[in-house]
Amino acid sequence: MNQYEKPESPAVNAVSPSPPADATDCDVLIIGGGINGCGIARDLAGRGWRVMLCEKDDLASHTSSSSTKLIHGGLRYLEYYEFALVRKALQEREVLLKSAPHIMWPLRFVMPHDPSTRPAWMIRIGLFLYDHLAKREVLPGSRGIDLRTHVAGKPLKPLFKRGFVYSDGWVDDARLVLLTAIDARARGAEVLTRTRCTSAQRAAEGWTATLEGPGGTRTVRARAVVNAAGPWAESFLRGVAHSAHGESMATKSLRLVKGSHLVVKRLFEHDHAYIFQSPDKRIIFAIPYQDDFTLIGTTDIELQGDDPGAAKIGNDEIVYLCEQVSRYFEKPLTPADVVWTYSGVRPLLDDASGDPSAVTRDYLLESNTAGAPLLSVWGGKITTFRKLAEDAADEVGQMLGQDRAQRPAWTDGAFLAGGDLSAWIGPHVKGARPDAEFERFVAAVQARYPWLDAKLARRLARAYGARIEELIGDATAMDDMGAAVAPGLHERELRFMQAREWVQTGDDALWRRSKLGLHYTSEQRAAVDAWLQVHPQH
Template sequence: MALEYDLLVVGGGINGAGIARDAAGRGLRVILCEQHDLAQHTSSASTKLIHGGLRYLEYYEFKLVRKALQEREVLLRAAPHIIWPLRFVMPHDANQRPAWMIRAGLLMYDYLAKREILPASHGLNLREHAAGKPLKGGYRKGFVYSDGWVDDARLVSLNALDAHERGARILTRTRCVSARRDGDRWHAVLESEADGRTQVIEVRARAIVNAAGPWAARFAEAVPGAKKSYGLRLIKGSHIVVKRLFDHPYAYIFQNPDKRIIFAIPYQDDFTLIGTTDLEYHGDAGKVEISAEEVAYLCQMANRYFTRQISAQDVVWTYSGVRPLLDDSSENASAVTRDYLLELDDAGAPMLNVWGGKITTYRKLAEEAMAMLSPGLGVQTQSWTAGAPLPGGDLQQAGELVGRYDFDGFLRDFRARHPWLPDALARRYARSYGARAERLLAGAQDLAALGEELAPGLFEAEARYLADTEWARGADDILWRRSKLGLYCGPQHVARLEAWLAQHAQAGAHGNTQGAHA
């Protein structure tokens, strides 16, 4: 017998999770399926920024930049544990854009949207400022401006968790293998595999959202009679991580001779993140990898600015993702629009295709998606997500957003309540889980109560929480998406964690543990 839902969301990246959250909060019966782990592909492969996109001004994308800048402040309030302000330094290269042009662009960036949290931009003397010390001596003048940092994969997990807690069913490792209209409903077949067995789930839904990211065009083409008026361009973006190149909290944005920009960002305390590239991609979106040429390019661009020179041998980790961008016929991959387009096919049971987008505007995209779907679904409720914290984001008052950003105050209180936690671990728990770190600790009074240390900094209590609450099933889910502890792990830690997760799953299957998403 088919399960009855109002909305089937195909795709567990940021757009799919955001739409599922918004829809569930409006009282709809929602089911989301994701063929792999949440955020396993594009949504965990970003530059980790909540930003307007300063460089998009060069392509006259004023509407997109304004929308993104407005969302920046909304998201900083909604999730101050995983999203926080970051100041960017742009050294001025006199051989490229003139200083007056950069200053004019930054002034426009400051005033395109109201700012209550982030400070304005201004000029810098790099000979006197801390951000000038790691740079080559030829850079004397610079500029500084504000944007936001985000733990991108956790942003997806928290949207999915909020959707689940509002009644949505979230199915990971589950593919939508077919969908067809059946009267005023969709009939979809979902398949998942576990322990070598295939489970088939039939779903009847009043509407479908195609938020399959790089696979959105393929999914739309596979649906009989579905409307597909737009195309995607798959653009590969790659990043490298090296040991920390500087000791201050600023990030850098570098202008390069090829007119592209590169970011160098403080990362996980001990590292520097450098990226990204922009290359047309025609391969399997699920098997994208950085090339040797991309590594060399990112090292070369960083070496133009930093005194400390790096090479491929200094790279400790890389990641690549495919951005499914709306095809606007741009010849230059860097110039392809990062805006999104929502296409509603309502010739029968509605189907909404999500084309393009960027992580910063996901919440607004979801809001607009629901505005398009609501009339056909008979939904009368108003938009609600702009004023609601994500799980763990209610740092001061449970269930309410605060009027100011105060993570530091929360961290002080958290450490005072749990003085037995090592400082680094307390900070990571506070950053990753916010107010919900208390649920992870579950009343623990000492480190021994957290169980075995399965990997550096990863205790059983956290692994159990992530498996039972956030759909983590494999070591990569925990070490690279729910956290970045993989940067500190060796093969023996991965094997130990995999064994623990298998044992935990087996115990759950026999009724010895009550998983939140069984």
């Protein structure tokens, strides 16, 4: 056994785990390893429930790694009068930013004013509501700016003279899912990747599920099932879950909306992001990304076909995003500038809206107690995942006979894996900005490991937070990190990813656990994949 194969010790739960029940392997079986499934697994495990989660692919393989990577209230939702959703999301921003300052941080957004889209008075009202719908401790409010003198005006066309700036947050979405799953596992949950639920048979006393994974077929008995399959939530109920009497358990329809993004070489030097208004009333973000790049998105297009996993950007989307950004930047953007694209499918509740952009991003939790408990998660957005998980855990507990008073909520104020930096920088100071605390953490990492290259030290601090100590282990020099499989990626880190982060392939390591794939050549990416295949985790 190598130094990374020792399992993490479960954290102390507020409630002791349920005693084993006759003929059950777990209290709750969760289908889906995206942000909602992992969030629910974490919350339930922290309340002492016996939890198992299965994901048919890698963690965050689909929607949860294909977002615009923002922790935000959703400024544009105010136009659709989604005040409750915006307030809920705004309340969650700072809760999340404080929980994992290594993968989330505040970001200022610049909106150049284009009078042909929305009048200035409407924007001012919207930003006033955005500032005041929920309490802010660390995020500064909005204000008007003169783009002729502000740093953000430099790359813009001269016709944009005035604008507005406001605050939201940035998140590494795939690592957010990962850290949530790590915390769930540390609290006792069993997390199974590349494991498909092929059948879930319901009876009065519980569920019997068939799981197919790398180790073969497994039968699992659970007291309750949570359907958090995202774009596959409806098809799970129609084709996989079976009631005792054979009737369909699907009562809702999903509207699958594709959102696509472009990544191009860096378009500006400052650290602000842009939010651009389009003539069709949509908004487009241009966001600093991975130091050397700019992330641009997103689109809202009805998914064609019945396989959400096959969603890819269309040429028309590439042209659209380039055209909309080129309306604002002095230097035009063309499809030839694109270095990477990705597309995700948003599983939105079908509300018969003609405009995909107008479909609500709020979530609905649907309980079904006509037999063993079933909870289905419909919709949702990454910013509200913690609250969704808390509500879901309350509902599942109630269906299993123990309410919130007996198994209380606990995640508000709790850190995600690696997010507690106090051992490195001292206790959190109320009102301190998470990004400032992270910079102090980076300095502490460099002081403790002076032999680490500064760029590598920062990347590892970003990725692992306080878990960097587990990664570095007894290494005292770069030679102890093992051979460099690709620039800046050493064997010790890959073994850590395998043992602690469910990594099996190059795509897992380079596109979800990190975005190093953006910085590597095809040969370097192939070398990482080959190393993982030659050195499988046992």
